[in-house]
Amino acid sequence: MTKTEKSAADPAISDRTGCPVSPEGIEVLASLSPDFVADPYTAFRRLRERGPVHQVLGPDRGVVWLVVGYEAAREAFVSPQLSRDWHREYRQPGWTPPYALNMLGNANMLMSDPPHHTRLRKLVAQEFTARRVEGMRKRVQEITDELLDGMTADGARSADLIEAFASPLPMIVISELLGVPGLDRAAFHAWSNETLAPTSPEAEKEAYEQIMPYLAGLIADKRENPGEDLLSALVHTVDEGGDRLTEDELVSLAFLLLVAGHETTVNLLGNAVRALFAHPEQLAAVRADPAGLAAGLVEETLRYDGPVATTTPRIALEETEIGGVRVPRGAIVLIAMAAADHDPEHFPDPEHFDVRRSDARSNVSFGHGIHFCLGAPLARLEGEVALRTLLERCPDLAENGEPGEWLPGMLIRGRRELPVRW
Secondary structure, three states, X not given: OOHHHHHHOOOHHHHHHOOOOOOOOOEEHHHHOOOOOOOHHHHHHHHHOOOOEEEEEXXXXXXXXXXXXXXXXXXXXXXXXXXXXXXXXXXOOOOOOOHHHHHHOOOOHHHOOOOHHHHHHHHHHOOOOHXXXXXXXXXXHHHHHHHHHHHOHHHOOEEEHHHHHHOHHHHHHHHHHHOOOOOOHHHHHHHHHHHHOOOOHHHHHHHHHHHHHHHHHHHHHHHHOOOOOHHHHHHHOOOOOOOOOOHHHHHHHHHHHHHHHHHHHHHHHHHHHHHHHHOHHHXXXXXXXXXXXXXXXXXXXXXXXXXXXXXXXXXXOOOEEEXXXXXXXXXXXXXXHHHHOOOOOOOOOOOOOOOOOOOHHHOOOOOOHHHOOOOHHHHHHHHHHHHHHHHHHOOOOEEOOOOOOEOOOOOEOOEOOOEEEO
């Protein structure tokens, strides 16, 4: 069956969008890459060879306009015609947005447009500073050492790297940064997985119903008993004009920092180690000079197999042009950073993993423009410290069987388990 025949045979294509859609021209991602979740890069390459923007049917979002070219992605990131605010500009009521968009509203920076976004970013940025992040380097190193001590204790020679190291490290770091006391690691990891890569609508809903009241209670405590942590600072931040974050904004922001700041770093670490295992010559190079190549390893992992494959949805406010392609008003647009960072027009030999690649830092894994990830410096710091120390402490690190299943969906990219030995 051809792509067009498959589309025409599937009436759910128009049902998922809530508006009439001609099957002609709709690319079915599963037909371009049979196991799209495990290997989206084959589908992205085939699309990119035909142009930078395509209307596609994905595994979890229905029909969307997918941006796969590097320059087109940078253009889309800064386009004022692509809105993040679903509650203000939603154009297709028959298309059900992800649960998070309804649950979180537009109270955080991820889901708002200027001038509301500008106001939120200003209030947060005055507390979440580069100086505060850099001041955590010593503590990140201490946490890394403590976790590796535990992983290698009593002569242990194998572990699930995700469970023992990659997941608890960013969880402890972000929890301490925000002032979250004694959060249960297993429960939190389950919450963050389900909110960003849900296994079912019911599990996603249950995770939000547990984490949001927890965060509201935490903020109430910070209001009465402030500490030196970032969340206390945000609760009590007032700008020169007397503006401050509302209760809804604080809860939504705490969710964004806590969950997004954890899950993305988990998969940055896991994806870096998997990439090294798949490229023995690169693993040998980093083993020989972990301190010198750790930063390059982080940047090349972000480019080659970053932890976030696509953005959350944007809405076209008016008919607009992206990469020379006309996108209709009301279209749902996803920017595929994973595709853009493999564009040979910007990255020569993009399928080659090279920790010494000179242009790797120009990756768009953290976005571009006003929505550039506020937590990027912290993620880079954690990645450099963790990967350098891991390979210094465990120079014989190697695979120990097949990794666990892939996280579902198009947003987060990573494995649930990563068995290793040393």
